[in-house]
Amino acid sequence: MQLACEGNLPDVTTLKINEMFETIQGEGAHTGIPSVFVRLQGCPVGCPWCDTKHTWTLDEAFLTTADQVLNKSEENECFFSVEDDELQTLFEQQGYVARHVVLTGGEPCMYDLRRLTKVLHDAGFSTQIETSGTYEVLCDPRSWVTVSPKVNMKGGLAVLDSALNRANEIKHPVAMQRHIDELDALLARCESLQGVEVCLQPISQQDRATALAVQTCIARNWRLSLQTHKYIGIE
Numbered sequence: 338m339q340l341a342c343e344g345n346l347p348d349v350t351t352l353k354i355n356e357m358f359e360t361i362q363g364e365g366a367h368t369g370i371p372s373v374f375v376r377l378q379g380c381p382v383g384c385p386w387c388d389t390k391h392t393w394t395l396d397e398a399f400l401t402t403a404d405q406v407l408n409k410s411e412e413n414e415c416f417f418s419v420e421d422d423e424l425q426t427l428f429e430q431q432g433y434v435a436r437h438v439v440l441t442g443g444e445p446c447m448y449d450l451r452r453l454t455k456v457l458h459d460a461g462f463s464t465q466i467e468t469s470g471t472y473e474v475l476c477d478p479r480s481w482v483t484v485s486p487k488v489n490m491k492g493g494l495a496v497l498d499s500a501l502n503r504a505n506e507i508k509h510p511v512a513m514q515r516h517i518d519e520l521d522a523l524l525a526r527c528e529s530l531q532g533v534e535v536c537l538q539p540i541s542q543q544d545r546a547t548a549l550a551v552q553t554c555i556a557r558n559w560r561l562s563l564q565t566h567k568y569i570g571i572e
């Protein structure tokens with residue numbers, strides 16, 4: 338077995354994929370960029386307002402074929418398995434033209450993403466990881482890491498701090514003042530976050546959440562992240 342130390346690639350990782358599609362990145366600093374979305378299966382965090390609850394389970398009863406998953410007409414728990422070094426071939430078969438790949442979920446950092454992100458960057462893609470900070474972020478140094486910190490959730494502070502240390506962007510979902518206070522506490526504790534772009538994302542397009550996010554972004558000079566894909570009815 339190969340060691341996963343610097344310079345070496347870890348062994349092949351089997352990815353479980355719930356959805357794969359080409360769309361426009363709708364959130365955060367990369368909003369507007371045509372992207373291939375790879376939605377990985379599994380998340381134990383349990384945010385009550387999560388908009389991808391269909392990805393939470395890792396029950397093998399939902400294992401199906403790539404064809405079934407790629408041709409889904411609605412969200413469901415079904416997923417297929419693929420080795421990370423076979424993903425690019427699938428992109429080609431699907432005829433994707435986007436050169437930016439967003440790894441999301443579920444919680445993508447339940448998987449070792451080092452081989453996948455290295456191979457993709459070496460092939461000329463850029464990559465972005467959307468993570469909750471509840472698992473260590475294992476990826477290529479060239480990947481853009483968006484941490485949407487889930488405080489007081491499973492994973493613990495040490496893991497969250499290591500994810501925040503790797504973050505290129507903090508994207509915080511908000512609905513109440515309490516969510517802003519939690520973010521303030523994180524920013525105060527984590528020196529590595531000085532200078533990292535912070536954005537607030539209203540939870541589920543609620544009017545009050547949006548008003549709070551707008552007002553706080555103006556007051557703090559933070560960025561607003563709307564889930565723009567939901568406003569225009571794309572994936």
Ligand SMILES: C[S@@+](CC[C@H](N)C(=O)[O-])C[C@H]1O[C@@H](n2cnc3c(N)ncnc32)[C@H](O)[C@@H]1O
Pocket residue numbers: 380386387388389441442443444445467468469484485508510538539540541542564
């Ligand atoms: C579905 S999560 C998957 C990636 C990872 N588990 C995470 O939480 O970052 C992708 C992004 O959507 C955000 N999100 C999920 N449900 C949302 C909702 N109802 N309203 C606003 N943002 C939401 C998350 O906070 C995260 O930034």
Ligand SMILES: Nc1nc2[nH]cc(C(=O)O)c2c(=O)[nH]1
Pocket residue numbers: 360361362363364389441442467566571572
């Ligand atoms: N268009 C689009 N942009 C997104 N940005 C983050 C998403 C996610 O679910 O992680 C997402 C998504 O599901 N669709």
Ligand code: SF4
Pocket residue numbers: 380381382383384387388389390442443444469487
């Ligand atoms: S961590 Fe992400 S995928 Fe998991 S429940 Fe929360 S928002 Fe959903």
Ligand SMILES: [Mg+2]
Pocket residue numbers: 388389
């Ligand atoms: Mg989404």
